[in-house]
Amino acid sequence: MNLEKARILIVGATGGIGSAVASRLKRAGTELLLHGRHRKSLDEPSYIQGDLSFSCEIEKIVRAAEAFDINMLINCAGVNQFSRFESADIDRLLNINVAGPMKLTQMLLPHLKSKQESVILNVGSTFGAIGYPGYVAYCATKHAIKGFTEALSRELSDSTVSVQYFSPRATNTSINPRVVNEMNHSLGVGSDEPGEVAREIVQALVRGRSRSQMGNPESVQVKINSLFPSIVDSAVAKQLPVIREHLVKTEQEI
Numbered sequence: 001m002n003l004e005k006a007r008i009l010i011v012g013a014t015g016g017i018g019s020a021v022a023s024r025l026k027r028a029g030t031e032l033l034l035h036g037r038h039r040k041s042l043d044e045p046s047y048i049q050g051d052l053s054f055s056c057e058i059e060k061i062v063r064a065a066e067a068f069d070i071n072m073l074i075n076c077a078g079v080n081q082f083s084r085f086e087s088a089d090i091d092r093l094l095n096i097n098v099a100g101p102m103k104l105t106q107m108l109l110p111h112l113k114s115k116q117e118s119v120i121l122n123v124g125s126t127f128g129a130i131g132y133p134g135y136v137a138y139c140a141t142k143h144a145i146k147g148f149t150e151a152l153s154r155e156l157s158d159s160t161v162s163v164q165y166f167s168p169r170a171t172n173t174s175i176n177p178r179v180v181n182e183m184n185h186s187l188g189v190g191s192d193e194p195g196e197v198a199r200e201i202v203q204a205l206v207r208g209r210s211r212s213q214m215g216n217p218e219s220v221q222v223k224i225n226s227l228f229p230s231i232v233d234s235a236v237a238k239q240l241p242v243i244r245e246h247l248v249k250t251e252q253e254i
Contacts (some may be wrong), residue, residue: 001072001119007031007151009065012077016202017123020198021076033068035061052077052100054254068107072119073108075101080138084247090138097141102148112161121205122149128167129222130232133243153210166204168197169215183246184251187239190215
């Protein structure tokens with residue numbers, strides 16, 4: 001889509017990747033409606049606050065998006081949790097990472113379908129394709145978003161709505177606590193700055209890419225996991241002692 005003609009709702013625009021995407025699109029002169037979960041004041045006249053855990057808040061966001069007359073929806077909102085599965089806050093992760101974005105998208109579809117051209121872009125994660133210890137519930141939510149995007153894209157393939165999926169690898173945002181950053185460093189896990197991810201997201205939008213996986217060797221690992229999962233099983237098993245060590249550190253800091 002030509003960004004000069006875009007009117008975009010960015011969900012989860014107050015931090016991390018969403019904030020970086022908003023900054024990049026704003027510099028491009030794109031009309032933006034920014035959403036945040038908290039009542040943070042943004043230096044932006046078009047801002048809507050809402051918690052995706054609650055249907056009434058989603059309805060408020062939908063009304064604002066329709067009034068703004070959006071033709072693009074970017075779902076960036078998400079929460080993470082590095083913990084043993086026994087300690088995972090399943091309801092919080094499912095509500096904010098899966099149910100909220102799905103309900104919002106569903107409610108905005110009639111409006112988006114009424115446009116000559118419109119776009120839905122869902123931001124996922126490498127963990128949406130590779131299950132990883134310490135992120136069991138989070139991985140499940142990102143697998144769900146990947147499947148949701150793929151199925152919706154195929155369902156709307158004969159419509160004017162284009163559905164895209166963007167999968168970043170580890171990103172240096174506040175969503176990751178210090179212990180996770182230490183673990184990634186110990187394991188040699190590559191990571192990107194939010195601005196780098198935002199640049200790739202905007203390029204994916206401009207070029208209309210249906211699927212994008214950021215990072216190397218992550219893009220290769222995703223393919224190997226799909227075709228030969230036992231290879232990834234063995235590689236992750238070797239990392240497990242380091243992961244467990246940092247899980248203990250996380251529990252001690254709580």
